[in-house]
Amino acid sequence: MTVLSHSVRIRSSLADAFRRDGYVYPIRALTEDVAISLRRTLEEAEAAAPDAEVKSMVTGLPHLILPEFYDIVRDPALTGPVSEIMGNDLLVWGCSFFIKEPQTKSFVSWHQDLTYWGLDDADQITAWVALSPATVESGCMRFVPGSHLQQIVPHKDTFDPDNLLTRGQEIAVDVNDEDAVNIVLPTGKMSLHHGRMFHASHPNRTDDRRIGLAVRYIKPSMRQSSGTKTIAVLARGADRYGHFELAGRPKGGFAPSDIERCRDAFRRREGILYEGAKESGRRKMA
DSSP, rough: BBBOOHHHHHHHHHHHHHHHHHEEEEEEOOHHHHHHHHHHHHHHHHHHHHHHHHHHHHOOOOOOOOHHHHHTSSSSSHHHHHHHHSSSOEEEEEEEEEEEEETTEEEEEEEEEESSOOOOOOOOEEEEEEEOOTTTTTOOEETTTGGGOOOOOOEEEOOOOOOOOTTTESSSSSSOOGGEEEOOTTEEEEEEEEOOOEEEEEOOOOOSEEEEEEEEOOTTTOTTTTTTEEEEEEEEEESSOSSSSEEEOOTTTOOOOHHHHHHHHHHHHEEEEEEEEGGOOOOOOO
């Protein structure tokens, strides 16, 4: 797969900018042709999925069900910039698509990623890769610079059906929209943001899907506070801790072993993501 390394200019300033602002963008991660090819792989898999459960694996755990996405989350074009901030040893804790269909109400409320992930530290970075243009009109992400310097603030669950988050969670303190920066990304480019970053996004008002691949990188030294050993992928370097069960490359073609691994991954994580939530509000993960 042909990818593009980040530039020398970004290499020299990326870590400092990230520590100051809590995010960096835009970084050229993929050529436009590769990004279009990956979108095609996603949409072909969505169409071919035999049922709703497997389709949820395609969008919710693509790196564990589609070989092409296992490869891309481990590619140096993605892991290189992340390693400049967090070090060479990296795990993929999670990977999912944020898809807004054309002319729909889907949105993401103001939130901090780490709120419900149950991890024991904050050494986490999300690489958000655009597989279609992320513009103001299509509902690109919006960040509040410097908000990652705060600890986790109170959130409330809404379970709003139009909210793309698992619990419809939203920050329960005031966020000034005027402080937000629109993270506009052409196809193939990515942003990096800290797990405590205040971020949100508006609905897609265009005639094309807005497709973002969110890859959650963590340090192998981290663990689930509950003691649960969730499933991760070694993205770069080495895992010298063994706090997570490491998954290998999926076979593809919706192999039964891949489907069972995704079921297992969903089961292990569900109790963590929905801890404290009312049973009636939970969304089925698979």
